[in-house]
């Protein structure tokens with residue numbers, strides 16, 4: 010019988026030789042009811058890091074029931090009490106920062122010093138920010154026509170949130186986007202992390218418990234997305250859905266969760282536009298950082314760079330120099346700046362996009378495939394490509410790897426034609442030293458966030474970001490008070506005071 014795998018990882022009924030992680034359902038640690046486990050190997054070293062249970066629909070259903078039972082425990086706290094809880098979670102994460110970063114490094118693949126420690130720090134900040142912002146989230150009192158009426162509104166929790174998250178920032182993203190604002194806003198939650206990064210989810214749950222989050226308020230169900238994720242999204246026991254992942258899965262989620270409030274953060278294909286008057290050193294350094302950070306696995310990564318004809322060659326030279334400076338290797342070596350891709354299906358997508366570019370006549374100036382001589386085949390060479398046909402997959406779809414095509418444009422009309430070949434619209438960057446060009450481009454690009462003279466993944470977590478309407482990049486906005494509002498229900502009360 011062929012070996013069963015999920016996202017390239019082996020399914021087994023006999024975990025041994027490494028720790029077995031657990032799910033958290035209604036205040037109890039559990040191994041789930043399937044008797045099957047996923048063998049999690051490090052994308053960076055190839056070593057077995059641990060085993061995670063493959064949950065079933067029945068496990069997800071029990072978690073949903075537990076969250077419903079626990080709803081009053083969190084909704085009944087005052088805003089000040091919930092804020093205090095968020096700060097306690099932040100402290101618990103901070104205390105274990107090194108251990109969490111070590112797990113991130115081993116399980117997700119990102120280098121410990123260059124990236125994993127920073128991600129752990131972002132999770133700390135997420136809980137502090139949510140705890141702070143919820144306290145100052147005012148609602149309105151409305152002037153009315155009838156002199157005998159008074160009207161005002163206040164925020165209530167939405168109830169039980171079903172939350173499904175990806176593997177690219179498996180500690181910071183669930184914290185920033187959903188768990189911290191979810192707790193602050195008073196919701197109970199059932200969380201399904203990506204199967205390749207579920208060990209870190211167990212560790213984050215330990216921090217929540219240490220901080221005193223009541224049993225059943227946050228439940229962790231580990232398993233295959235189409236199984237446990239689908240149950241959480243479609244089950245009538247979840248009142249609202251929060252999903253981050255690919256546009257393809259997002260479409261399924263939107264139909265399976267139809268009728269519920271949906272927060273959907275999807276894929277991106279961030280264009281970076283370098284105009285002829287840009288500071289080329291800054292543009293090349295920042296665009297390169299945006300391409301190679303997290304090995305290109307960021308929804309807002311620099312996925313493609315459009316450069317004005319007059320500065321194309323000079324820019325490309327600087328970009329290649331930046332790609333040459335990237336260091337891969339031992340994930341715990343401070344000199345390592347870029348890790349491997351997280352999983353084999355993702356690496357195969359990058360392979361396919363490169364093959365398509367080659368077939369359409371592109372020139373590979375640097376890199377061009379999997380790196381040789383490293384511990385695993387998931388390491389991908391930083392890659393710079395020119396002479397790309399705008400119809401190439403690299404320009405049209407999200408690649409999610411450290412591969413950057415540079416597309417030449419002669420006038421701004423041509424640049425717009427190239428940009429709009431893609432139906433994605435999450436983020437963009439524009440490099441120019443002229444303020445009117447910056448405004449023109451910022452207003453014209455159909456994306457949720459435009460960074461001028463900064464890389465496209467630059468984000469501070471209280472700034473609103475998300476997919477532009479009419480694109481395939483998502484619904485709603487994430488960031489600080491915007492997330493808190495999305496995770497709350499606005500209730501209006503009118504009072505008659507005539508008698």
Ligand code: NAD
Nearest residue numbers: 174175176202203234235238239254255258274275276308
């Ligand atoms: P994915 O869509 O394959 O999976 C995301 C999550 O959904 C995983 O937990 C997976 O197990 C689960 N899932 C898969 N099929 C499901 C189904 N039918 N029902 C319910 N759940 C299901 O995405 P991925 O490969 O894990 O993550 C990478 C993608 O996430 C990229 O496209 C990236 O751009 C996107 N992303 C977006 C943002 C953002 O803020 N917009 C942030 C990070 C990542």
